[in-house]
Amino acid sequence: MTIRGSESPRMSRRHRVGILGGGQLARMMALAGLPLGLQFKVLDPATDACAGECTPLVNAAFDDAAALQALAGEVDVVTFDFENVPADSARALASKVPVYPAPDALAVAQDRLSEKTLFRELGIPVPAFAAIDSREGLERALDEVGVPCILKTRRxxxxxxxxxxxxxxxxxxxxxxxLGAQAPRVGLILEAFVPFDGEVSVVAVRGRDGEFRAWPLTANWHVDGVLSASLAPAPVPARVQETALGYARLLAEKLGYVGVFALELFRRGDQLLANEMAPRVHNSGHWTIEGAETSQFENHLRAVLGLPLGSTAMRGHACMLNWIGEMPDAAAVLGEAGGHWHDYGKEPRDGRKVGHATFRADSAPALADALESAGASLGRSGQVDPVVAVLRG
Known part of the structure; x- marks a missing residue:
């Protein structure tokens, strides 16, 4: 076990936060917590985890008992930035220090079958699904679910x-x-393909005292399964927004959830079907840093520390663009009014999230203008055109 980074001046124990996972989400949590006077310690097996540039980094496996024991003795609360942190590690920590979200909530969200089953129990609509444990089971499930469909690992x-x-x-x-060879290790699930009109997400937060708040519904665009752009507020009728927030509240209360989470949904007309839940701050909520009164990162920290939650009201209109593989030219973003730049400090690599930009404006037309201009300068009109089309109505 090695530690990179110098210790900050000692503060009251209530100000110390441990994070399992040292990626960009942990990095942005730490940046949001510094103005609150918080200290952080991050545990991640990667020596180059990008959160290590702004907070002490413990290099250890997520199941390293000695490292977990040491972390528990140095912080007042533990959270995570990565949903695949072993639930058993979170449970081990929870016997020594408060862990939020609770390990049981993490465990549910780590298994697509448990997750879909919970959605169904709560009356949240989902696509048809079936568990798979063999090649013969896949044939039976195809009869039940139908085609087209998607075979997925459960974990x-x-x-x-x-x-x-x-x-x-x-x-x-x-x-x-x-995928069949992975069935014994992570399980498989077959899900019906949904011919959706769009993808949306609810990013919400629940405090230790049960207070629930949510940011406006966000519209999302994906390329090859990776988020490309997010727009808030999503241009949907108020009843769709109310339905989505209602589903998120049901989940949060059932799980006794504490912290920020995202509920991803398929939209088909005014109908919403749940896709999955992310038990952490979420890529589709990055726009909240500049586009909301309180960012998802600050509110997550407020929640897990038992502090009052901040307002989730928007500041006009906002769009987040993901940078995948390599960073483009910052000048094209920073040259636009309301353009904001986020570099995660990662080495470029195909398929890797290395940064994002957020554009904020007081009106939909002004946001569309800024996106068109930046998209043309960056040679990324294809990324912004679907968003601009929605904004132009």
Whole structure:
């Protein structure tokens, strides 16, 4: 176990936060917490975890008992920036120090079958689904769910990983060849394909005292399973917004959730179908840093520390653009009024989230103008055109 970074001046114990996972979400949590007078310690197995540039970093495996024991003795509360942190590690920590969100909530969100089953129990609509444990089971599930459909790992999948789209029964062999070997380790689930009109997410927060707040519904666009752009507020009728927030509240209260989470939904007309829950601050909520009265990162910290939650009201209109693989030219963003730049300090790599930009404006037309201009300068008109089309109505 090694530690990188110098210790900050000692403060009251209530101000010390441990984070399992040292990626960009932990980094942005730490940046949001510094004005609150908070100290952080991050645990991550990667020596180059980008949160280490702004907070002490403990290099250790997530199941390193000695490292977890040491972390528990140095902080007042533990949270995480990565949903695939072992739930058993979170439970081990919870016997020594408060852990939020609770390990049981983390465990539910780590398993797509448990997650979908919970949605159904709460009356939240979901696509048809079935658990798979064998090649024969896949055939039975195809009869039950129908095609087209998507075969997914139950665990350890994110950003489109661990998925195979089945367009016809002829694809079944290829799907099993791609994912079947993982069935004993992470389990498989078959989900009906949803011909949706759009994808939206609720980013919400629940405090230790049960107070619940949510940011306006966010519209999302994905490329190859990875988030490309997010727009808030989503241009949907008020009843759709109310339904989505109601589903999020049901989940938070059922799980006794504390902290920020995201509920991802498919929108088909005015109907919403739940896709999955992320038990952490979320990529589709990055726009809140500049676009809301209180960011998702600050409110997550307020929640896990038992502090009053901040306002989730918007500041006009906002759009977040993800940078994948490598960073573009910052000048094209910073040259626009309301343009904001976030570099995660990561080495460029294909498929890797390395940064994002947020554009904020007082009106939808002004935001559309800024996006069009920046998109043209960056050579990324294809990324902004769908958002601009929505903003122009």
């Amino acid at each position: 350890l999948g994110y950003d489109g990983k661990g998925q195979f789209r089945i367009r016809s029964r002829a694809d079944a062999d290829a799907a099993w060849e791609a």
